[in-house]
Amino acid sequence: MINNILSLEPKVMWKYFHEITKVPRPSKKEEQIRQYLVEFGKKFNLETIVDEVGNVLIRKNGTHGMEDHEIVILQSHMDMVCEKNSDIDFDFTKDPIKTRIEGEWVKATGTTLGADDGIGMAAALAILASNDIPHPPIESLFTMDEETGLTGAFGLSDDLLKGRILLNLDSEDEGQIFIGCAGGRDTTAELKVNFVDIVDKKSYRLEVKGLNGGHSGDDINKGYANANKLINRILYEAVKTLNIDISYYDGGNLRNAIAREAYAHIFIEANKYDQLVSLADKYLDIFKQEYHKTELNITVSISEIDDIKAKAFSKEDTQKILNAVYACPHGVLAMSQDIKDFVETSTNLASIKTNSKSGKVNFTTSQRSSVDSALDDACNMVAANFKMIGADVEHSSGYPGWTPNPNSKILEISKESYISLFNKEPEVLAIHAGLECGLIGKKYPGMDMISFGPTIKGAHSPDERIEIKTAQMFWEHLIDILKRI
Numbered sequence: 001m002i003n004n005i006l007s008l009e010p011k012v013m014w015k016y017f018h019e020i021t022k023v024p025r026p027s028k029k030e031e032q033i034r035q036y037l038v039e040f041g042k043k044f045n046l047e048t049i050v051d052e053v054g055n056v057l058i059r060k061n062g063t064h065g066m067e068d069h070e071i072v073i074l075q076s077h078m079d080m081v082c083e084k085n086s087d088i089d090f091d092f093t094k095d096p097i098k099t100r101i102e103g104e105w106v107k108a109t110g111t112t113l114g115a116d117d118g119i120g121m122a123a124a125l126a127i128l129a130s131n132d133i134p135h136p137p138i139e140s141l142f143t144m145d146e147e148t149g150l151t152g153a154f155g156l157s158d159d160l161l162k163g164r165i166l167l168n169l170d171s172e173d174e175g176q177i178f179i180g181c182a183g184g185r186d187t188t189a190e191l192k193v194n195f196v197d198i199v200d201k202k203s204y205r206l207e208v209k210g211l212n213g214g215h216s217g218d219d220i221n222k223g224y225a226n227a228n229k230l231i232n233r234i235l236y237e238a239v240k241t242l243n244i245d246i247s248y249y250d251g252g253n254l255r256n257a258i259a260r261e262a263y264a265h266i267f268i269e270a271n272k273y274d275q276l277v278s279l280a281d282k283y284l285d286i287f288k289q290e291y292h293k294t295e296l297n298i299t300v301s302i303s304e305i306d307d308i309k310a311k312a313f314s315k316e317d318t319q320k321i322l323n324a325v326y327a328c329p330h331g332v333l334a335m336s337q338d339i340k341d342f343v344e345t346s347t348n349l350a351s352i353k354t355n356s357k358s359g360k361v362n363f364t365t366s367q368r369s370s371v372d373s374a375l376d377d378a379c380n381m382v383a384a385n386f387k388m389i390g391a392d393v394e395h396s397s398g399y400p401g402w403t404p405n406p407n408s409k410i411l412e413i414s415k416e417s418y419i420s421l422f423n424k425e426p427e428v429l430a431i432h433a434g435l436e437c438g439l440i441g442k443k444y445p446g447m448d449m450i451s452f453g454p455t456i457k458g459a460h461s462p463d464e465r466i467e468i469k470t471a472q473m474f475w476e477h478l479i480d481i482l483k484r485i
């Protein structure tokens with residue numbers, strides 16, 4: 001059967017994309033695609049290196065007259081996200097992806113397509129294989145396991161690459177050039193709590209639900225509420241005015257998600273139950289008012305539970321926990337001074353978890369910033385908050401950011417190229433989440449980088465698709481940039 005993506009332009013790039021779809025490449029199981037790359041290098045007589053972590057680097061000299069131009073690194077990642085619809089039988093470690101053209105798009109049948117980042121790989125391979133495209137010396141870096149751990153970028157040694165200009169071919173919106181990303185680190189705190197006996201009180205579950213949640217990077221500036229913060233306001237006042245006790249406090253889940261739900265188990269004197277209900281209602285009205293545009297489904301509920309252990313946090317520890325959650329920052333801490341509407345620094349109060357057995361309450365937070373010093377500052381700020389209540393605080397090692405450089409030379413070249421080809425300005429942006437460029441830039445200070453690519457929608461899902469005309473634009477832009485370096 002003729003695979004019709006081979007009829008698409010530019011034929012050289014689609015040819016390699018088609019080849020790659022036949023080679024299995026799940027994250028952390030890249031053996032087959034690595035082997036393919038090594039054989040590709042051999043076939044074209046190009047210097048090919050597999051480094052200690054499993055990244056592949058292929059070098060090619062500059063074409064005639066461009067031999068002594070600056071080296072350009074073409075970077076893509078060799079792994080793909082493997083998601084399929086439940087009704088199809090598909091083995092990502094063996095089966096070739098079935099591609100098809102659907103209108104303006106290329107899709108796979110029932111699975112992820114792997115255009116993220118197969119199209120970046122295909123573009124690099126087409127250039128490496130070519131003998132009619134003018135280009136400076138090329139280092140083509142194919143990293144492993146971008147999708148589930150950035151393992152390849154983390155493990156990249158600081159003396160592998162000779163070039164100091166890097167084109168990351170892993171963006172998903174044609175017409176946008178990325179010049180920065182956020183670094184991130186988690187800050188966790190653990191508070192040892194004392195439990196005391198509770199007598200003559202009834203137990204209830206107080207719950208805040210129905211929030212959007214969202215990604216702690218991409219969605220941190222959307223004005224969504226944090227369930228941990230909302231429930232804490234109710235608890236704070238209920239402790240003060242209704243003398244409740246708290247035996248269990250739980251909110252949020254993943255470190256990189258904004259808390260959607262939170263609940264607490266509380267004790268209250270029976271005759272104060274009605275006041276508790278009015279307090280919860282009052283706060284529901286307040287929340288609805290404060291978030292009348294962004295959170296339309298907030299609920300606050302109280303239900304009776306049977307807490308036979310009748311033990312709760314001591315008054316002192318209760319106060320510590322509520323104060324710490326109250327004072328803990330959440331949300332955007334700073335906007336970029338260089339890029340309009342770009343969040344530079346943020347923090348997410350991700351989760352609160354009670355471990356009754358060990359007598360501990362754990363807080364998980366995560367900080368992001370495209371400026372390293374601001375990331376340190378945000379981490380210290382959150383740490384200080386929890387240290388003030390006597391909690392043990394730890395930071396993860398995290399990953400570094402990529403600080404936007406609006407004066408970048410490669411940015412200027414790629415903008416000029418874009419305008420001359422398409423007669424319009426590209427958008428220049430940064431993202432408030434991690435990219436491989438952050439890690440690579442850290443190892444190669446002064447590396448001049450941009451990230452761009454064709455339009456891919458539905459990435460990481462079986463709905464993944466690439467817009468055909470943008471693939472051609474991406475290719476034209478890429479080879480034109482190479483000519484100009």
Ligand SMILES: [Zn+2]
Pocket residue numbers: 077116117146170
């Ligand atoms: Zn990707």
